[in-house]
Amino acid sequence: MTTAGLASIASATVAATGAGPVEILTTRHAYVAFALLLCIGLYMMIANPNLVKKIVGLNLFQTAIFLLFITSGYVEGGAIPIVPSGGVETGTYVSPLPHVLVLTAIVVGVSLTAVGLALCIRIYDEYGTLRTDVLRELLRDEGSIPEGPDLREGPSNVPDGLGGESDD
Amino acid sequence: MTDVLLPVAIAVPLVAATLPIGLGLRYDDAGWPVAAAATTALAGIAAAIVASVARGDRLSHALGGYRPPIGIELVADPLSAAVLALVAAVSLATLVFVRVAGPRGNPFYSGYLLLVGGLTGMTLTGDLFNLFVFLEIVGISTYALIAADRSGASAYASLKYLVVGTVGASLYLLGVGYAFLATGTLNMLDMQAQLAQVGYGDPLVRASYALIVAGLGLKIAVFPIHAWQPDAYQRAPDAVTTIVASLVSTASAYALLRVSYTVFTVEFLAASDAITGTMLVVSGASILAGSVLAAMQSDLKRMFAYSSVAQFGMIVAAIALANETALLGAAVHLVGHGLLKFGLFLGVGLLAFGYGARRLEDLASVAREAPFTAGSIAVLALALVGIPPSVGFLGKWYIGVGAVESSLAGGGAAGIGIAVVIFVSTLFTLSYVARLLERFYFAGVGLPGDHGEPAVADGGTGGDDTAGRDDEAPEASPRRVSPVDGAPTVPGVPDRVPPASLAVLVAATLVAVALGFAGFGLAEWFDPFLTEVFA
Numbered sequence: 001m002t003t004a005g006l007a008s009i010a011s012a013t014v015a016a017t018g019a020g021p022v023e024i025l026t027t028r029h030a031y032v033a034f035a036l037l038l039c040i041g042l043y044m045m046i047a048n049p050n051l052v053k054k055i056v057g058l059n060l061f062q063t064a065i066f067l068l069f070i071t072s073g074y075v076e077g078g079a080i081p082i083v084p085s086g087g088v089e090t091g092t093y094v095s096p097l098p099h100v101l102v103l104t105a106i107v108v109g110v111s112l113t114a115v116g117l118a119l120c121i122r123i124y125d126e127y128g129t130l131r132t133d134v135l136r137e138l139l140r141d142e143g144s145i146p147e148g149p150d151l152r153e154g155p156s157n158v159p160d161g162l163g164g165e166s167d168d
Numbered sequence: 169m170t171d172v173l174l175p176v177a178i179a180v181p182l183v184a185a186t187l188p189i190g191l192g193l194r195y196d197d198a199g200w201p202v203a204a205a206a207t208t209a210l211a212g213i214a215a216a217i218v219a220s221v222a223r224g225d226r227l228s229h230a231l232g233g234y235r236p237p238i239g240i241e242l243v244a245d246p247l248s249a250a251v252l253a254l255v256a257a258v259s260l261a262t263l264v265f266v267r268v269a270g271p272r273g274n275p276f277y278s279g280y281l282l283l284v285g286g287l288t289g290m291t292l293t294g295d296l297f298n299l300f301v302f303l304e305i306v307g308i309s310t311y312a313l314i315a316a317d318r319s320g321a322s323a324y325a326s327l328k329y330l331v332v333g334t335v336g337a338s339l340y341l342l343g344v345g346y347a348f349l350a351t352g353t354l355n356m357l358d359m360q361a362q363l364a365q366v367g368y369g370d371p372l373v374r375a376s377y378a379l380i381v382a383g384l385g386l387k388i389a390v391f392p393i394h395a396w397q398p399d400a401y402q403r404a405p406d407a408v409t410t411i412v413a414s415l416v417s418t419a420s421a422y423a424l425l426r427v428s429y430t431v432f433t434v435e436f437l438a439a440s441d442a443i444t445g446t447m448l449v450v451s452g453a454s455i456l457a458g459s460v461l462a463a464m465q466s467d468l469k470r471m472f473a474y475s476s477v478a479q480f481g482m483i484v485a486a487i488a489l490a491n492e493t494a495l496l497g498a499a500v501h502l503v504g505h506g507l508l509k510f511g512l513f514l515g516v517g518l519l520a521f522g523y524g525a526r527r528l529e530d531l532a533s534v535a536r537e538a539p540f541t542a543g544s545i546a547v548l549a550l551a552l553v554g555i556p557p558s559v560g561f562l563g564k565w566y567i568g569v570g571a572v573e574s575s576l577a578g579g580g581a582a583g584i585g586i587a588v589v590i591f592v593s594t595l596f597t598l599s600y601v602a603r604l605l606e607r608f609y610f611a612g613v614g615l616p617g618d619h620g621e622p623a624v625a626d627g628g629t630g631g632d633d634t635a636g637r638d639d640e641a642p643e644a645s646p647r648r649v650s651p652v653d654g655a656p657t658v659p660g661v662p663d664r665v666p667p668a669s670l671a672v673l674v675a676a677t678l679v680a681v682a683l684g685f686a687g688f689g690l691a692e693w694f695d696p697f698l699t700e701v702f703a
Binding site for chain 2: 045069098101112116123142
């Protein structure tokens with residue numbers, strides 16, 4: 001069912017581009033994979049309560065977009081776009097631009113993952129859990145909407161107690 | 169040769185960002201001086217760029233000598249110059265507050281300069297993919313800064329922002345990818361010409377714009393997808409909230425404006441009713457929901473965070489209206505709202521710093537203790553409502569007039585609807601601002617010290633006979649506002665807040681009011697951009 005739906009999305013993309021239907025038809029499966037990865041990543045981010053798995057979902061989501069760029073840059077029988085000096089420019093060359101973009105996007109993605117995982121470590125150190133449902137409860141207990149003057153005592157006391165519990 | 173200023177403006181903060189960490193190996197306090205020097209230099213460069221744009225030039229620079237459309241182009245026109253001026257001024261002014269309020273440590277200043285560099289890049293770039301890179305530089309440094317105060321709650325808020333913000337940036341990238349597939353170029357102006365050839369009805373082009381709007385909408389925080397924003401603003405250290413609230417969403421909204429009008433053009437918007445209609449509905453909901461939610465808050469930072477949701481709803485609505493007056497309103501409100509939110513969050517931060525209170529019920533009669541701080545917040549909050557003369561009034565006025573105009577010009581009921589929504593939202597804004605004013609100025613009736621005598625805590629100026637009564641104060645039902653231990657004192661000023669930051673706050677307030685008189689000047693400033701867009 002879903003595969004058929006995604007395939008129709010992919011074929012819509014094919015119809016939409018129009019520019020080079022032959023090239024795109026031969027690599028259609030890559031577009032299906034792109035749509036699948038995108039949906040799986042998004043679903044993981046929304047449905048999975050574990051923060052690290054949310055970040056894995058985020059990576060899948062980004063990878064899907066990289067795949068789209070790579071696929072769009074693929075030319076059947078295209079050569080590496082390096083023309084020797086004095087050589088003749090014959091034959092088909094692959095456009096290097098999508099690859100450069102993906103390289104940059106990968107670097108961005110890696111740094112985002114690093115920041116995200118660092119934050120996960122901080123959260124785990126503080127609360128001893130990575131599940132959002134548990135975290136939300138803890139934050140509520142700690143006083144996400146704190147009342148009155150204990151505003152500054154609250155956050156520093158509660159985590160200590162929790163640290164003790166998670167050690168047991 | 170002023171064009172060289174454009175890459176220098178971006179390079180200065182980015183290169184300087186490496187210095188605090190490098191120098192930190194040897195000097196413990198290298199961060200602040202480096203950041204101050206870099207942002208001062210940026211302010212000077214920004215002033216030169218603004219002066220050059222004011223003479224009617226359109227600055228552009230091809231990076232690395234590669235001519236666009238192949239190379240990356242940096243551009244400064246009136247719109248980007250205005251946002252650049254805001255970025256430079258706010259990043260310099262926030263440093264004054266950062267010095268006293270923290271967070272401290274050299275890595276913080278590196279992150280701060282990265283953020284400033286990213287914001288500068290977003291305003292000046294003329295390349296869609298380059299915009300994505302700067303969007304992510306801004307994103308990553310914002311996530312790090314929000315979590316800079318080492319509390320668990322801020323780390324959680326930051327992670328939430330990270331996941332949502334990355335999805336937003338990725339959707340933007342996906343949209344750019346679709347547009348790239350359709351045209352084969354990434355330069356904004358070149359793509360504008362290419363898109364017109366491909367045809368605005370092309371599904372790929374429409375999907376591309378829809379994805380870009382969705383992605384930037386997540387970053388701007390419009391209503392249904394705003395959930396990350398109040399937590400992030402509330403949990404971040406006060407100084408970080410000041411710069412993030414005033415600049416980060418503003419830069420994303422600027423990006424949306426730029427992409428909508430420089431890349432996709434008015435004709436495209438006019439030809440895609442489904443997309444602009446959805447944008448209008450979403451932004452209308454955003455204006456209403458943001459104001460209602462803000463009226464329900466009692467934490468000041470959260471209140472103003474929700475108010476940002478409403479104000480950015482107005483800007484997105486003005487972008488979707490594709491009307492000259494509304495677009496002028498969007499540009500004015502973009503800069504004006506950034507300035508107002510800078511002042512408001514700075515004021516709230518100062519009260520929290522000097523008096524340890526950041527909730528409305530803890531701030532009874534704070535105007536008596538801190539007349540200048542409370543007065544500035546009051547004036548800025550009234551400007552946020554849209555009381556003239558203030559920059560908040562100008563933006564709202566132009567957007568409202570533009571909305572009505574677009575309806576009268578045959579644009580259907582949507583324009584009138586937006587005008588009505590803005591009016592209702594203004595009432596809600598007035599309701600929470602009135603609550604704030606009541607708390608600041610009138611809630612202390614019956615409290616000790618309620619006879620016009622300055623209620624000064626021990627150690628203050630002239631606190632002779634009030635010291636004895638201070639002990640009884642906590643029994644009164646609305647708590648007295650009292651300065652925290654070690655709050656700074658300034659001779660001649662009753663406010664127990666850092667004097668330099670207070671001066672910045674008062675200056676921001678004065679500028680916000682003064683700009684209210686500059687309606688004609690602002691219209692003239694943005695005129696070259698508007699005539700280019702609506703040519």
